[in-house]
Amino acid sequence: MTKSRVTVVDIAHAAGVSKSTVSLVLQASPLVNEQTRAKVNAAIRELGYVYNRGAANLRQTASSKIVGIVVNDLTNSFFAELAVGMDMVMQSAGFVQFLANTGESIDRQREVIASMREHGISGLIISPARGTEAADFKPLTASGVPVVVVVRNVAGAKVSSLLSDNRAGARAATEHLISLGHRRIAFLGGFADTAVSGERMQGYREALSAAGLDADASLVVNSAPSRAGGVAAIERAMLISERPTAALCFNDAVAFGVCDGLRARGLEPGRDFGVVGFDDVIEAQTAVPALTTVSVDPQGMGRRAAQMLLKQINSGRVEAEATIASVRLVVRQSCGAKTKTWDGGKTWDGGTSHDTAPGDTGSDTVGTDRRQHDRA
Amino acid sequence: MTKSRVTVVDIAHAAGVSKSTVSLVLQASPLVNEQTRAKVNAAIRELGYVYNRGAANLRQTASSKIVGIVVNDLTNSFFAELAVGMDMVMQSAGFVQFLANTGESIDRQREVIASMREHGISGLIISPARGTEAADFKPLTASGVPVVVVVRNVAGAKVSSLLSDNRAGARAATEHLISLGHRRIAFLGGFADTAVSGERMQGYREALSAAGLDADASLVVNSAPSRAGGVAAIERAMLISERPTAALCFNDAVAFGVCDGLRARGLEPGRDFGVVGFDDVIEAQTAVPALTTVSVDPQGMGRRAAQMLLKQINSGRVEAEATIASVRLVVRQSCGAKTKTWDGGKTWDGGTSHDTAPGDTGSDTVGTDRRQHDRA
DNA sequence: GAGATCTATTGGAACGTTCCAAAATAGTCA
DNA sequence: TGACTATTTTGGAACGTTCCAATAGATCTC
16 A cells, blocks of 8 residues: 655656756756756656655754754643744744643653654754753753743753743732732742742732832742642632732632632622732633733744744854843733723623722833843 | 764764664664673763664654644643643653644645655644545545544544544533523534534534424524633623523533623523533633533543554554544533532532522433444 | 856765674584 | 584665766857
């Protein structure tokens, strides 16, 4: 059934030319005569030839047109969207991507990176699993394969990175809650030992102290960065003697869980308790109440990371570049700020029970992109 | 910087053996002497050798250890989980996967399949974009590459398929709502022209007619199969003169949107209106109220599809096999059935306003797997 | 009409593996 | 010792591409 592959030689034979000429046609070289080109293309169609990139990649000058993408949790829509953004850019650039999910397992991560390396990727974008070390990228960078780290930084790694401005975003979100009159603001979800969580918590603390509020450690409740974790976190937060009236959540998944948990105890998010998320996944817009959140634009971030990688692949230069993408606070209903009325059935009244100056409406970009160069 | 690649010949030289011996060591052949093996392995570590699979794949007997995975919408958590399931199995089997998102674009799909083919995939799993035709797989199957179609069937394609029993699932879900006393049950979301939607609607109609209820066409409201689509669908459904009291939703995303829309007009899902979803994505469990849904187990389905593909790759025989996976109804809170009390704060009372016999509690598997063989 | 200058085309040697046939080495037995 | 096995090892020819250097043919220039 599976007859032996059709190769350039077969095409050459059928078209009455040499294999070199066929190769030139395949590369759309201007050197070849139009009639010859037509003949060759006809033969290609006729015989059902498929280009064998593996063979072409053997010549050491060639680039494989394959990149690797490694993410730590594809079931989290933030990372799924990140991957989709990368996919868009890579497809358009004629690249095809290996994608692997590590599920936060360092071992799996090591394995898939090794495997991708054997298959000859010409670049890698990775959202590293917790506990990833700079040494994990060493073999890759040593052989000149550019690496872009996204979302989570890896200390000491001489690779490019694209992170978001977690500190500024968290600070802006917290300031917003303060401007709405909240004085007891919790920080819910996430693990304290991760860099991302640390940065967001720092922004949260900065805003509190700038407003002269003291950072009560009991208001910080760690949990898994998931919807279920959010439910657990708000439950624990409500046990505190002096209850919080609002919360900045580690990410949107946690924020949704917090909303679920509030409802389960008869509290309506937005009206009885201010909730702010982080990431701005698609569902944040359509949820009821719509989630006030810090927009990181995961798809855009994915696209941008892909562009960074492509630039490095094409330039041949491996120059590590650290970019911190700006984020913006998107004010919707869940924080309790007064915004446009909601048009589904009865009019939504976003008024809070704290009766303060109305907060910002719409969105607000925080900080600007910072970029710094570094020799690899 | 990027010195020329280290090859088997370099290893052979360093270890004082021939390249053939190195090759045998790489393949863990029992033919080679233990001491020699040790020497070679030492040299491999020493020189930082990386196996070049591309070169190995040139020999026509070899299999590439690469599979392609094509999904129509990775931002939908159903498909993200499907992909994660496949990833798990493929990683364990030592395969690496190209993953591409088509976003329902037939053109993108054609491009990525062609691209993957050039890179030498040894199998493909695809959740086809709307409008995919049997001819789109022809080039692949003609060259002996096994293809497994998941989730959506492609009429006339001589490839393996793994679908879920949509008809039986929808029927069971509808019967459940009927047993709770509902008489006006809507079918919300999805596009009527897709096979999956058609099957689910068929199950819905069967249950209605079996119960002697007439299928009022105005109770079927199409919309995008997304959360936003669900909001839109319930809004339109509430405009019907004789309002529905419950709804079977095309999928979980729509069901969540329906819950959002209900709340926006002051109705509480589960208490004031019965909502049933389809798919059982992870959030269905933790949402409040927890979503009653037909569990398709996307991760399990992904794993199963991957196993089907691997079996075909390893056997060498391309024998099309059509499997229809059974589904089970998981009764939680959103349908209004009496279940275990909810333990978050005040006790949850799931009683409906329709005061009928209590529905099933727990889950219920519908039908059994059907399998049929077919020559390719 | 002999170079020179283009334009098209073409062998052949890589690239890094595998695998076959063959050879080298060591061990066994009469 | 010589024949025979069993165990290890090894050249060398693929695999399907690219790319360099060389060539052939056409056109132009003096």
